[in-house]
Amino acid sequence: MNAGFLTVDPNDRRPAYQQIAVGVKELIARGELTEGMALPSVRQMAGDLGVNFNTVATAYRELQEEGLIAVKPGSGAVVTSRTAAGKPEGLTRPLRTALVNLILSGMPRAQIRSLVADQLRDLGVAGKGDWR
C-alpha cells in the first residue's frame, strides 16, 4: 500500500468492503491518514473502483462503528481522533490468536519476532531492531 491511496484486488478471497476497511485502517495506523482528514465520498470511491455503492457504504459503516471515521451526510467522511477509537482490551485477543497460530505452524520464535518487527516497521510504528 502506498501513500494517498489504497488497493482492492478482485481476485482476493476477502470481500471488497473488507479490503477497503482494512486499507483505510492501515493508512490510519501508519499515520498517513490523520485526524480531520477527509475521505472521498462513498459515490466517488465506488465509481473509481467500479464497485457497488453499497460495498463502500458498508466499509465506511464498519469504520464508523469502530470509531475510526465520522460520516456526516452531505460532507463526506473524516478521520476521527485515534485516542477515541478502539478499546485495547478487545484488540489483544486477535493478536494473541495470530501469534498462537504462528507458533503452532512451526515457525521459529526468531522468525516470528522478525515477522512482527517487519509488520510494525511497515506500519511505521517501530525502527529496525526494536523488537529483536
Next chain:
Amino acid sequence: MISFAIPYAVTWAVRLFGVRHVLRAPRFYGPDWCCDCRVAPGFYENEGRALMRSLQARVLMPLVVEAALGMLLWSQGRFLAAGAMEASAAAAAYLFHLSLLRGVAWRAWRYAVPVPDPVSSLAVSLRQRKIADYQRPWLEWTLRGAVGVVLVLLGVALARPDAGENVARLVGLPGVTLYAVLGLMLAKHAAAAWRVFGTPAVSPEQFMEVQDAARRHLALVCDYLRAVVLTPLLCWVALQGFPGLRAARLYLLVGPLAAVALVGLAPLVQSERQLVKLGRNLRTPLDRYRPVAATPPEGSFYLVGRLCFRPGETAMLMRGPGGLALNGSSLRTRAWLVYGAGWIVIGVAMVAWK
C-alpha cells in the same frame, strides 16, 4: 454569406481533425497495442481489421449525414442553422467518439497477449475530488458573468416598446442557448467526477496524474464550448437591446465569436499535448495490467441490451451483454435523461409557437 462560411469551414476542419485523431487512437501506444491493451504483432491485419472497420464506419457515417444536412441547409439559405447544427454535431461527436473508443478498448481485451505476472488489483485515491479542482476561477466567473449580462440585456430588449411582436424569438433563442450551456455545465461536472479508467495498482501515481490531466482537459473543453456558445448569444442579445448597433450586425456576431474561438484554442491544444505526453508514458506499467470483469449485483436486469438497471452502481455506462449499456440506476444517467427530455419539450414548444 462569407461571414458564415468561414466559421462553418473552421468547424468542419476541427471535426475532420477530430475524426483523424479518433481513427488513430487505438494505435496510440504503437502497432502492438489496441487502446490500452497489448495485442499480438499483426493484429491489425487479422482480428483487428474488423474492429477497425467497425470503428471507421461508426465514425464516418455521421459525417455523411451531417454533410448532407449541411448542404440542404446551405441550399435553403439557412446559414445560421447550418452553423448551429455543425457546432452541436462537433460537440456531440466529441462525447460519441469517447464512448466509441471505450467500446473498442473493451472489445480488444479479447485479443490481449497473455502476460506472465499480471496485475489485476485496482488502486483508489483517497483525495476528495471537487469540481473546483478542475476549473479556472477567473474563467468560471467570466462565463457566469456573461450569463448574467445576457439576462440583463434580455431584460433591456424585452422592455423595449417594440418587443411585444418578437417575444417568442427574444425568449426562445436565449432560452435554447442557455439550456445548451446548462448541458455543458452538466458535462463538466460529469468530467470532474469521471474516473476516466480504473487505476491499476501498478504505478498508480502515474495513472492518477493522467486521469487528473484528462479531467482538467475535458473541463477545459466544456468551458471552451460554453464560451463559444455564449459569445454570439451575448452579441445577439445586445443587438436586440440596442437596435442602433444593427448596422454592424455581421461584425458583431462573427467577430467576437471568431476571436473567442481562436484565442481559446491555444490553451486547449496545449492541454491536449500535455495529456498525450503523459499518456504515452503509461505504456510500460499498462503492459502488466489485466482488468477483471465485475460481477453484476443482485437485482440487475437489462432492458433491450442498451439500457440496464444495476442497483447501487454509480457509473453511467456499464458493460452489458450487447456492449456498453446505459445504467438507469445511476443518478447522473437520470440527470442526463431529464436533460434530454428537456430538449424534447423545447422542440415541441418551438413547433407549437410557430
